[in-house]
Amino acid sequence: MTTQTALPEGPILTADGIPLKDSLQKSLRQNKLRAMFLVSTPLLFLVFLFIIPIGNMLTRSVDDTFINRVLPSTIEAFESWDKVSEPPESLYSAFVNDVKAADKVDIGKVSTRMNYAKPGWKSLVKRTARKIKKLKGPEYKDDLIKIDKRWADKEFWLSLGIMKDKATFGYFLNAVDKTYDFDKNIIDVEEERKVYNTLWYRTLLVSFIVTIACLILSYPVAYLLATLPMRISNLLMICVLMPFWTSLLVRIVAWMIMLQQNGVVNDTLVASGILSDENRLAMMYNFNGTIIVMTQILLPFMILPLYSVMKTIPPTYMKAAQNLGATPTLAFIRVYMPQTIPGIGAGCILVFIVAIGYYITPELVGGKDGRLIGNMVAYHMQKSLNWGLAAAMGSILLAAILLLYWLYDRIIGIDNMKMG
């Protein structure tokens, strides 16, 4: 009792005599440390196995140190050449010495890299490397030209100018159908070698069409689910969730069976007389196939956010609007729809993000004109082994997705992401 009356001027103390403020701060600090300790394991796990590997891969899109490591004196000799006169002997001997000193595998890799700058390098280096061991110096220029006439071609040597720096922007340029000329000016690649711009355009187009298609198909269904009595809507919800839970490959197989030339859909249409036998629709292994299958696969990603928003809108609003004289259509457009915009935004961004990076579905059902940028990344990763280009395309894709992710977080907040 005495302490209570004696203390008004001094700080409030806890039972053990420490000021309450300090004690609270200590406990807060402890909580904070505890939370940080808890999160440290999963965070480190994620950083080491996910963030760093991806970051590492992305650096490959600009990394060009390899050629400097394998052919150091060639690059040096190139720097001291005036680029106007004929290539000097020093350049040839530097190259021969570098090749002699280097590992055979490295030479192969370096020639692949040089081939990106000027087509022809790979065969030239490969052809020369086999005979280079036998050459006796000190003069190499004539010997090399004797092995292959192309060594006299100044163009090849000039192309080293694109590769001499330790970092290059070339892969990014390649990814949008541009390239460097020998003076490092940015130019368009030849018309017949342009492939990527079409692919980027197609990827955006497919994602856009799929998003819109999902929205148009989902909106009425989500509305129905949100307004029906719980018992029935729960049953219908199974239809929505079922495909969500079915293996992706199972669904793709199913679509293949339904949509192929002799598939269920075409057979039914022919049997019912809507289509003649020779006019069967081409719905698989092309652009249409990609669109149809992706729409079906991504539909739940649109229905669920829309449904969860519509669920929170009281039905009385519509009734009130109609009571005030609005027609049902007007009430729906002016009162109901604006309230569903968060759901529309969430669904659209989600579907678009997922669609833009698709790989498996277009690979299996897309045929030639249904392939997307993801397929090109896989192609360069596994087949052509042009990892720099794969990384550059991946970086552009990832940048676009992170931008949308950030937008999503801004508009909806990732905390509000729900599952099922």
Added chain:
Amino acid sequence: MALPIYTSPGQRLWHYTYLAFCGFVLFFLVAPLVVVIPLSFTSAPFLNFTPEMLALDPEGFSFRWYRGLFGMCGNIEDNISTMCSNKWMTGAKNSLFIAIASTLMATFLGTLAALALSSDNMPARRLIMALMISPLIVPLIITASGMAFFFAKVNLTATWPGIVLAHTILGLPFVVITVTSTLVGFDKSLIRAGANLGGTPTYNFLKIQMPLIAPGMISGALFAFITSFDEIVIILFVGGPQQHTLPLQMWSGIRQEISPTILSAATILVLFSILLLTTLEMLRRRSERLRGITPH
């Protein structure tokens, strides 16, 4: 959705058009499954409904593709010998192993992260949450490429631990999301009451918090499981011939020649996912009941 008595014929027409449209969309969603399941019982080696099947003739149906799936092909007269190899069963075993191992890890790590992220005193909460969810957002092809390079460097390519670790990363966001949302309704005074009664933090966690967030953990685990079980891109990029999983078997089946064996595998997988979906729904109801939220 019975229509009120005063609706005009126009409104009626509109209403039924609307219902038909919804019916079409719902059918579009389940159509693939509706086709796959009956077709898997075909007796012919075609991917089409044969006239016998349409006439519901028992001759048109058989279990032969299921027998092939389980490696029983002694009494089958066809000569598609590759279909009789037991790759499906090996694949299923491998997939189960990988999925279970990665689910356990993802559930453990994800729950830790969710507990920390739900604390009010967590610094950089938003950023960490965004990082934790990012494996869900980054396209699989990019994740797989990054891991392919990284795993090659640390000798994890074509190993079991490599695949399990990679799948753990993919499952992590699901657990973080589901457990975080269960923790939203968690009453922290329960923990304080426990502490007041003399429980140690660990004891309190195990006895008070854990049973309450268990539904979230389990549903997150189910998502992680199905993700891993169905995953193909990572396997293609960092797996070896040893890691022959079920999706990989389906993938090669689709790319070479689709036989009804794939359909029978698909049917079993569909039944499997129905089972998972039912479990999840029951858990959701239980969780809502426990947290005192009446199902709406």
